[in-house]
Structure formats: C-alpha cells, structure tokens
Amino acid sequence: MRAYAPMIAMGDYLRINARRFPDRPCFVEAGGAAFSYREVNSRVNRLADALTSRGVRKGSRIAILAVDCVAFYEVILATLKLGATYVPLNNRLTDAEVRTLLRRAEPSMLFVGGRYLDTAHAVLPDVGSVDHLVAFDGDAELTYDALLAEGADAEPEVRVDDTDIVGLAFTSGTTGLPKAVMQSHGMLKSLIGIQEVEYEYLPGEFRYTASPAFHISGQAITLGHVKRGYTTLVLPQFNAATTLSWMGAGLTGCFLVPTMIRRVLDEPGVADVDFSRFRSIIYGAAPMPPAMLREAMDVFGCRFIQAFGASTEGGLQTVLTSADHLRAAAGEPHLLGSVGRPVGAVDVRIVDADDNDVNVGEVGEIISRSDAVMSGYLEMPEQTAHTLRDGWFRAGDLARQDAEGFFYLAGRSKDMIIRGGENIYPIEIETVIAEYVGVSNVAVVGRPDDYWGEVVVAFVTLHDGAGVDTEALRAHCREHLAAYKVPAEVVVVPEMPLNASGKILKRTLRDEMVAGRHR
Template sequence: MTRISLGESITMTARNKPDAPSFLFPDGGQHTFAQTNARVNRLVSALRAQGIGRGDRLAVFSLDSHRYVEIVLAALKLGAVYVPLNYRLRRGEIDTLVARAAPVAFCYDVRYTDLLAGLPDAHPSIKLFLAMNGDEPEYEALLATGTEAEPPVVASDEHVIGLAFTSGTTGLPKAVLQSQRMMKAIVTEQVVEYRMRPDDVRYAAAPTFHITGICQLLMCVAYGTPSLILPQFDPRTTLDFLAADRLTAVFLVPTMISTVLALPDVHDHTYDRLRLMYYGASAMSPNLLRRAMDTFRCDFLNAFGAGTEAGLQAVLTPEDHRAALDGRPELLGSIGKPAFGVALRIVDEDLNEVPTGEVGEIATRSDMVMDGYLEMPEETERALRGGWFRAGDLGYLGENGYLYLAGRKKDMIVRGGENIFPIEIESVLAEHPAVAQAAVVGVADEHWSEVVRAWVTLRDGATATAEELAGHCAQRLAKFKVPAEFRFVDALPTNASGKILKRELRTWN
C-alpha cells in the first residue's frame, strides 16, 4: 500500500498555498511555502549528488533557523536519518554522540567552528562537513548546485527517519530510533490536540533539536500555517510579537512564561490576537499559571509527554483550565487526561495496574512510541516491556479521572523509609510570593539516608529567609517533607528546553 510520506507535507502545502508565508523572521523577513519547497528540493538534489541517500545519517549542530528545518525536510524526502544534537554540548560529549551515530554529513553553525575543529578527522564517517551560515555559507553554495525537481517518494512508515539522543548523561547515551510512523503520528496528534486553525501564526520556543520543537514546525508545515523562527528563545522578542498581535498561539515552558511575565511592560498590552498559550516540559505551579492566565487572558493547554520516546501522553485542555477558574481549582495541579489515541495506565514494577489514588509509573501505548534504542536491546526491553512504554515518570489517577504527576522515579527521595516526591514540595514553595522558582533534591544523610534540600530563586526585589520558607512549608506539608536545607541562588541550571537540571543540582553544595 502506498502511503503519504512525511517529506511530502511541504510539497503538498507548497502546491496548495504557494504564496503563503512558511517562516517569519525577527527582522521582518519571511519565506513562502513555495520558496521553502524549492530550497528543500535543491538540497535533496545536491545531497544526492554527494552520494547521500536513504538510511544515511545527517547530524545538525546549530541554533534554530529556516536552514535547520530545510535540512530535516530534505532528510525526510531523501529517506535519510536526521540526527539533532544539543548545541550546549561540550566537545567530549559531541565526540561520544558522533561516534555512536556515525553520520555521513555534519551541518553546523559557524559560531561553533572552534568547538568543532578537527571533528571530521576524528570521525571518518563524516564525508560532508557543512557550515550553515556565515559570510559565505557553504550551505547556500551547495544549494546552488541542486535542482528544484520534485524527488521520488522513498520513505515508508517503517523506516527510521530520526535518531535523537535522550537528555540523560549517565552511562552510554541512549539514541532513540524514531520511525516515520512515529513522527507522522506526533504531527497528526498535535494538529488535533493543539487546536490548529487556518488563520494561525505560531511560535514554539522549544529548540529545533528537541522533538517538541521540530514536530511543531512540521505541524505548521503540514497544516499550511506560518511559524516564527528565532535562533533561541528571547523573552523580549516574544513579548514584542505577542503585543503586536502577530501571534495566535505560542508554546512556552514554565520557566519561559515566568521570564516573560517578569518584563516590566507585560501588563501594558491586551494580546487581542493570542488565543492559545500551551506549555509543557515541566510542571507549572498553580500560582504561576494563574498569573499567566490573568495577564494574557487566552486559553491555556498543558501538554505532557515523553516526546523523544513516546510523544504526547496527556493533555489538560482549555476547557479544563476554564473549569478550574469556575470553581474546580484542583484541576490546575493536574496534567489532564490521556491524549487522543493514547492508552494510559498507572502501574507497579510488574506492570500491574495500581488502585486509584496510588502512586505508580505512567505507562502508555500509542502510534507515537519509538522503535527502541540503537544497539541497546536490554534498555529497549525495559522501556517497552509488555508493549507499554515507561519513561520513569510517576503519577496517580484522582477520583475525578485526571492524572496527577508525582515526579520522576529517579528523583524520589527516601527519608527514613518515607517516600517523598519533590514536585509536591516545589508546588508549595512556588505559592510563596517571594519565590520565582524552586527545585528540590535529596542529599545523603547518615541518620535519615536522605534529607530534602530546596534550591530557590527569588523574584526581583523580593526577600525571604530559610526559616520563613520552612514555616511556609510546615503549614502545608507533613513535617518529614519540609526541606531540611535551603539554598538561595540567582538562577537554576536548565537545559535548552527549559527543564531544570536536577542532576547538576545534586552536585552543588
């Protein structure tokens, strides 16, 4: 049976809406869908002339740009495998991942030229080492050698088209095998759950190297709506586009929302065109969420998932958010109900379903689940045992049928035999008016085995003491959950997706 390939999405949209904008740029420029498709076809032709085709791997190490998306679309048309790399990596980490992926092409941002010096010599698999930007971009020179003829369809749903490394840093890096079936399902899922409309203009602040970022760009390409592309998230530029009524929907992680809300003129605008702000990647405190809802006065949606490995898993819809404001505030602590086409269970170590209200591991089945990990059969079997994907996220189902997150399995703190879930303490700390962000970790203790340490950043101009925050927690939490230690810092460590890096916090004193 002949199926539509994901690479054809730009082809079909370019035919249906040739003059409609595909990408908007912060300097006021734009590309149309016809321009984008022509550039992608030229790249496909040029790469084929270099001997690159189906199954070959193309690594990208760059900030976000239209060229990044063109490389991914070209890989999809080639049936090649794109390998997105986190641009925050150090050289040793890059070498490790490149050795694992063995790409034939490596496309990079010239700002990282010194960091990447000698990379092709160290990795013989690299045949094409391509600068994407600069004064005379090699990328554009390569594009000029190609033709705009539409290439034949070569990718099938069972083919692996993406090889993405998980954010974990312990042990051998896990490379996730992402099939076309998986990526198509994620794009379709987002069109449904993220409430796409023909008049949309969207911005997703997730970096393109992350599956959340690239799939939202592919979603807009497939649906035929423009996307704003910024090299990196910038709160000032984001607010300017929102205030100018140039965006209808934005995806931001909670730390980004908090940063935008901290801008001095955020309350000076009405945001008439903004209809949806959706968030994910980490939990958002009810206090921050209420501030955002009061400021932007649009619909909100919480998207929860294990994107790199399993796509979207649960959604707290705009209707749920409105219900919370109408007398059901407990819903703001939830991550919603299973997403469209997702089977979800809360299970124990033996995959037995646990009773309502009991904490267990979140397990899902859907077409958005990965094919496994590259050359790691034991890790694959553990994650996909019994046909159910498990990422180590803990949660429980309330009597109301909504899913509540209890943190990561590896983040759970065991103090004197009592299990403590950091997210519960973090939510309480976030309710304090002086607290901007909080992250809780366990630290070794001779008597208790582990005790709770809270890392806290304060809002601009605010003050708070450890004693004050401990008293705030003691009024709302059992005594054993109250942090034994507080550490005040100017900023918490985050990755490019905005997630707080607890593994780093565990190394801080």
C-alpha cells in the same frame, strides 16, 4: 514516473502546501524576513538534489549542530523527502560530547552554524564517517548557499515508508553510553496527528515554539505547522523580550516551558501589550506552579493547554485542556496541579512494580503504548527491551489518578526522596513553595543523610528585588505539609541550571550540593 509510497509521507506535506498556499509565509525570521511555502519547497528540493549528488541516499544520516534557523528546518525537510535520517545535536554540548555522539551516529554529512565551526573543526578529525561539512554561515569551504546553488528544483523520487527511521535523537542520560532514540516516520506522523487534535489549533495560525529544533517537540510542532499550512516564527534561541514583542504583533500562539513563561511575565511593559490576537499558549516539559499559571491566565487572557509526555521516546501522553483550565478558574483550582487526562490514540495506565493497575489515588508509574513510540535505542537491545516491555513504554514518571481520570505527577522515580523509609515526591513540596511570595522558581532534591538516609533540600530563585526569610518559608511548608516533607534546608540561588529545553537540571543541583558548593 514518480514512485509514490502507498500513503502520504512526511515529506509530502511541504509539497502539497506549496501547491495549496504558494504565497503564504511558511517561516518568518526574527527580523521579519518571510519565506513562502513555494520558496521553501523550491529550496528544499534544490538541497535534496544537491545532497543526492554528494552521495546521500535513503537511510543516510545527516547531523546538524546549530541554533534554530530556517536552514535548520530546510535540512530536516530535505531528509524527509529523501528518506534520510537527521541527527540534531544539542548545541550546548561540549566538544567531547559532540565527538562522542558523532561517533555513535556515524553521519555522512554535518551541517553546522557559524558559532560552532570551531567545535566542528576540533572534533571531525576523530570522526571518520563525515564526508562533507556544510556551514550555514561563517567562513567555510562549503557554505549552505553554495550547496543550494548546486541543486535542481525537482521533487525527489524516493519511496518513504512509516517504518523508516527519520530521526536519531540522543537522550540526556547521565551515565554510560549515550542512548540514540530511533524515531520513525510513523512515530512522527502519529505524534503530529495527536497534537493537531489535542493542541486545539484553529485555522490560519501563526505560531512559535520555543522548544529547540534539536528536540522532538520543536521538530514535531513545527512540522505539524507545515502539515496544516501554518506560518512558523523561527527565533535563534528563546528570548523573553523578543517573544513578548511578537505575542503582541501577530502571533496567534506559542509553545513555552514554565521557566520561559515566567521570564515573559517578568518582562517590563508586559501589562501594556495588546494580546487580543493571541489565542493560546501550550506549555509543557515541566509542571507549572498553580500560582504562576493563574498569573499567566490573567495577564495573557488566552487559552492554555498543558501537554505532558516523554516525547523523545514515547510521544504525548496526557493533556490538560483549555476547558479544564476554565474549570479551574471557575472554582476548581486543584486541576491546575494536574497534567490532565490521557490523550486520544494513546493507551495510558498507572501501574505498580508488578505492572498491576494501582487504585485511584495511589502513586504508580505511568506506562503507555501508541503509534507515537520510538522504534528503540540504536544498537542497544537490552535497554530497548527494558524500556519497551510487552509493548508498553516506560519513562519512569510517577503519578496518581483521581476519580475523574486526571493525572497528578509525583515526580520521576529517580527523583523520589526516601526519608526514614517514607517516600517523598518533590513536586508536592515544589507546589507549596511556589505559592510563597517572592519565589520565582523552585527545585526540590534529596541530600544524603547518615540518620535519615535522605533529607529534603529546596533550591529557590527569587523575583527581581524580592527577598525571602528561609525560616519563614520553612514555616509556610509546615502549615501545608507533613513534618517529614518539610525541607531541612532552603537554599537561595541566583539562577537555576537549565537544559536547552528549559527544564531544571536537578542532577546538577544535587551534584553541586554533594560537592559542597551550596552551603
């Protein structure tokens, strides 16, 4: 007799919907191949059985290094059923970085995409915990298909509780030992539940998330689709032309970051696409310039929902709803500069250095508490205690709140520029520059200065064929900003350095600037 947990576990969603919607596509690949809920559940059961035969038990760690694919999500779904812990690795990391993370995580198995087999072979001799290397594709001793063939299609009989750790996610820290975020089944369930309400989903969705499968956003959104019985489009990596094609060919919605929306808007023929079946774009990970948001609303003609939160560790915190976007379009454009108001089931505050609530309009640090917060950092009690104080999670994000409760980001505490004793929040300057004709993307950072301490430097990329007079752009800033906030220099770069989630890497820009590469 199967030993059920006293609640619905994360791994139950696939089984339930394989019964409810057996022939409905669960996943669709870029080329159009579809995998039904019945088929995916059968494959996941076979994988879980094969993993069990090879020694995987509740609490075992399974690492994954690959681009997005159906097999990637099947491994995640199998770990959910087994109570194992998945360890998804950023596929942009160097061999040395992968080696470090594997040593920290100590997984017993590593699943790898064909393009990363060389990395796996290079690092595994120095990682003693990995007993089995499984290749999704490519020439390998043990392939994914062969592993599936070893297993039986039977539901695992494993009790899984909300406190069990489902995911181990490494933060993109710049110094010291990498922090491994312990994410519980309860955290993931809570995050998915919040998203179900705040993302304004409708019945029968067919959606795509450009957040990669190694990121909590990609995992939670896709697993949320599985919970609701939706169909998910799985693309190896974000591609603007492919995304645009699917937006006009059946997709009902996407999760994108602003840099991706910009690339879709710049695709040739975007004005000729029929978006009549397309319902919504959820965007997040970075603020979107209001001018670009207005353009996207005009072009796509769909609902827009902005999501904000430190999702890897702290889940969703605020949302700017589709109704808020309509208010902005109807004559309250200032709302487009907001990240919205706190979501349900999450307690959110803005506090000063002593954890006192700041007054309306004052800048402070966002802190929050909810069931969608991490369990802590693996083997890092001091860092955990610093980030989770008195039950409140701190990511270092700065914001102010207006009288209606809308939050307006002021950047991250580490990104704040201090010029002659004045605090400068880059996002305010970035919003002004993003309105300038020809500017595609902008990032504002501080540059060390002997006199002022720091001065403002703006990096910009331009639309294809556009040019910009940097002095005219600085004059534009003087019209809208206090003199001390005006960039001392505007640097035009061919492209912004981005991480795998599409966020601009300001750290890279600062480092290259200090090294003299941007002059």
